Amino acid sequence: MSAHTGRLLLSPQDPFLLPERAPLTATLSEAGLLGTPLEGRNQAFAVGERFLQLVIFAGCSVRIELSPIGEAPFCHIRFTGPFRQPVFLSGRNTRPPRCRSCRGRLRSWREALSGRDNAGVQITCPACSEASPPWGYDWKGQAGFGRLFIRVEEVFPGEATPTPALMGLLEGSSGCKWQHFYIQDD
Template identity: 35%
Template sequence: MADNQLILLPAQAGDSPASKRDLLYRLEQMDFIGAPLSFNGQQHYRPGTRFLQLLTFLGCSPVVALGEPGVTGDEFCHMQLEGPYEAAHFVGGSNVKAPRCPGCGFRVESWTTLVQQWQAQPEQSWHCPLCGMEYAIPRLRWRQCAGFGRFFLRIWGVFEGEAVPSEELLTALRQVSGFDWQYFYFRQD
C-alpha cells in the first residue's frame, strides 16, 4: 500500500521552530490539529475542525478520509510534528523527480549521488555544468517532490498535487516560527 503525504517544512533547511510546543499550540488554536492519536507507536493528531479550510483541496471531487485507523485504512488524514533534528535531513519517497538548476533549469540526473554527498558533507555545493553557477544542494529546484529540513509537519492521506496549504496556514506558521515555510509531496510505494 502506498504512503501519501503532504509535508510542510521551513523554507531554509537549517531553520527549526524555537518551540515545538508553541507551534503545536498555534495549530490547535486555529483548529488545524485536533485530538492526539497514537499511530504506529508515535504521537500523531487528528484533523481539527478547520482542517478542510486550512488546506485547499484541488480538483472537482477530492476524496478526503477523515476517519479512524483500521476503519478507513492507512490513508486517513492525520498529522505528525517531526523534529527538530540537530541537522537537516533529506526526505524523499518513490516520487522524487530529478531536480533542476535554479539558474538555467539544467536537469540533474545524478541527484541520488548528490544527496549522498550532501549527507556526508552538508556544506558541499553543486556546480551547474551548463551555466556554471554554484548552489547549495537543498537550494536546487526539487519541484515539490523532496525536501531538506530539521523539522517537518507531515500530513498523511494527501495525494500528490491533491491539496496545498492555504495562505492563512502558511502565515500562521510564519508568525509562530519567524520564517517562511514551503511544502512538498511524499509518496512511498
C-alpha cells in the same frame, strides 16, 4: 500493502532553522488544524475542525477519511524531527531538480546526495558549473530539506494545498517563512 498515497509536508524555507514545536502545536491546535493527539502514535494528531478550511483539497470527488478505521489509511498530521541538521526527504515521486541559474536538470541527484552530510554539500551543476547547496536547486515541490517537518498524511501529490492563512499562522508562530512539498514513499 498498497502503495503509499503520499503526504503533504510543511517546513521552514531556510532548512537550517528549527522552530520550537510547543508554540507551533499551540497555534495550530487553536486554529483548528490539529485535533486531538492520536493514542499510540508518536507525535501524531487527528485533523482539527478547521482542517478543511486551512488545507484545500482540489476536485469535488476527493474522499478523505478523517478517522482511523482498522489499518486503513486516514488523514492525520504528525511532526517529524527535530533533527540536528537539515535532512533530505525524497520519494518515488522525486524527479531530477533544476539548476536555478541555467534550468538544467541534475540527473545525478541520488548519487550527489547519497550517504553524505547534506548540510555541507555543494553540488556543481553539470550544465553551467554553478555550485549550489542541494536546497539551492528547484525540486518542484517533490523533495525538501529541513530540521522539522509537519506531515499531512495521506495526500496525493498536488491534491491538497495549504492556504495563505495556514502559511501565515506558521510564519507568525515561528518567525520564519515556510514552504510545502509532497512525498510518496518508495
